[in-house]
Amino acid sequence: MSRAALVVIDVQESFRQRPIWAHASQPDIVRQVDRLVDAARRRGDLVVWVLHAEPGSGTVFDPALGHVRLIEGLTPVAGEPTLVKTSHNAFTTTNLQQILTMAGIRDLTVCGIRTEQCVETTTRVGCDLGYEMTFVTDATVTFPTPHRDLPPTATVEEILADPRTLSGEEMTARTEYALAGRFATVRTVDEVTGATPVGARS
Template sequence: MTQTPRTALLVIDAQESFRQRTDDWAATANPRVLENIALLVERARINGGVVVWVTHSEPGTGGVFDPDNGFVRVVSEFEPRPHELRVTKTTVNAFASTDLQRQLVDHGVERVVICGIRTEQCCETTARVASDLGFAVEFVTDATTTSAITAGEGYGAVSGEDIMRRTESILGAREFARIVTTAERTAVTAVGS
């Protein structure tokens, strides 16, 4: 009998720091991001998957990502359970500055499901690195969000929605990840999936 590969849900940067950037948060490209993440967390818990809470920290900067200011914590809507994994990163991807890879391997994880904040930054970069490390990757775009980026003089702006579509296209077309929706991911019922 073939055993289903163990899956980990990586909840990336769903932290209070982003809500402190009130203009960005109000203009988020996906207002349902926290609702969709909650559905993924619930399904992962039901299925016996590993849930990993990733936060981003920039010690000594004095900003919203400086842990001394108290915002480097999971958003208040979520309540990580004591047995769930937590890592705090200081790099864009969740692997380079943490022991996440070792923890996933120790838990027998072969597939990661990625959701969180900043579609094109921490979420996309983590997906690419996870793929390079040999994990099967599922990217749940509708459980990520970002906001518009102004590239500077002469380059114009890119909407959050366009950034999300671009990330989805690049990850899927380049085979870094299988793109799925929250509805597709939460319909999965196999243990550990």
């Protein structure tokens, strides 16, 4: 029995309802996650699905609106838990740690949306809890991120026009630098699935 798990974080319809989705850093996220899921299932690893909800908020993360569900093309199979969190990380408001402990799992691979928010935060918390963390960088999604002084009501056009905005690629790179060697091993989908040997990146 494998002692590893893949945790798929917030790859949900909610994000596709936002105008900024057109500028997602990894538009092929469903295929990338599906490759990781297939590889995990073949190895006998546990796959855990996590969704983010903000009940009563009236936003795209409010379950009442119907968007707190996996993006079409991703389907759990029997024995794969689906957890709903209300915090940034996947541990604090779910029983994820209990599930992992009961299964004897110590190695976690994470992917999902957003790179520098819920996926990175889960990675940091998981590391602090003693798990060996693998962050699959090209199976995460982020978006152009505005400067803190830009009003929260700013449109996508205003965000993109602001020279202080960080691109999705810049956000991903910053996350990789922050995690690698401290909180996780940063790998690609090809490396995790065996399509490319580790260390063979061009």
